[in-house]
Amino acid sequence: MGAGMLLGATFFDLLPESLQAAESQGWGIRPMFLVLVIGFLGFYVAERVLILHACPEGDCANEAHRHLGRMSAVGLIAHSTLDGAAIGAASLVSLRVAVVVALAIVAHDSSDGLNTMMLVTRGEKARRTDFLFLGMDAIAPVVGAILALRFLPSPKWLAVFLALASGFFLYTATSDLLPEAHRRSPSLSVTLLTIFGVLIMAVAVGMTRLDYSYLQRLMWSMF
Numbered sequence: 001m002g003a004g005m006l007l008g009a010t011f012f013d014l015l016p017e018s019l020q021a022a023e024s025q026g027w028g029i030r031p032m033f034l035v036l037v038i039g040f041l042g043f044y045v046a047e048r049v050l051i052l053h054a055c056p057e058g059d060c061a062n063e064a065h066r067h068l069g070r071m072s073a074v075g076l077i078a079h080s081t082l083d084g085a086a087i088g089a090a091s092l093v094s095l096r097v098a099v100v101v102a103l104a105i106v107a108h109d110s111s112d113g114l115n116t117m118m119l120v121t122r123g124e125k126a127r128r129t130d131f132l133f134l135g136m137d138a139i140a141p142v143v144g145a146i147l148a149l150r151f152l153p154s155p156k157w158l159a160v161f162l163a164l165a166s167g168f169f170l171y172t173a174t175s176d177l178l179p180e181a182h183r184r185s186p187s188l189s190v191t192l193l194t195i196f197g198v199l200i201m202a203v204a205v206g207m208t209r210l211d212y213s214y215l216q217r218l219m220w221s222m223f
Contacts, residue, residue: 002104002197003174003177004173004194004199006172007197008197009100009169013090015163017090017097018035018159018163021093021158021162024155025159033163035160036164036166039164042164043171077137080137080140081141084140084146085147086105087145088148091145092149092152093162100205178190
């Protein structure tokens with residue numbers, strides 16, 4: 001369901017807000033889609049270079065496997081930093097957008113701490129230094145949000161970053177979460193949960209866009 005929520009947040013919220021911010025700067029739609037593709041491919045290349053995922057099929061030696069796990073944990077920490085930056089950038093648009101993006105991120109990042117420890121320990125007893133990675137992963141979203149709030153005050157940079165974040169979310173959902181979910185459970189339930197996640201975000205975004213002033217006036221008139 002996390003993959004569906006990421007897809008929903010991308011197509012119903014982040015990307016439309018990026019296009020709207022770009023339009024306010026007099027930019028066209030095509031440059032923003034180009035930035036989205038750059039974000040998608042950029043994270044793909046970063047994943048290949050940093051080896052974000054663990055060694056496939058467990059074909060690494062013990063110490064090399066642990067070293068690779070640390071490299072993978074660094075990738076997850078960078079991932080969490082980008083998540084926090086996405087929330088920070090979204091808050092510059094509106095509180096509504098920030099809540100929607102945070103909801104999608106919490107849905108797919110809730111087990112990041114566990115994943116980080118599994119990567120650095122590789123199932124062995126945790127060393128003292130291994131907990132440093134856990135702490136870094138915990139504060140990474142906060143650091144990302146602060147960096148976004150500090151360096152993205154301009155609408156043009158906000159439009160670019162939201163498009164990059166859209167590509168990042170799209171890549172995470174389609175190349176990481178969905179394949180892993182189908183590998184673990186190749187049943188129809190994964191497909192249904194993914195669609196359900198998209199629908200949840202569609203409803204959430206739609207509800208945050210409603211004008212509640214009429215309901216407020218109606219409630220005041222009743223009293």
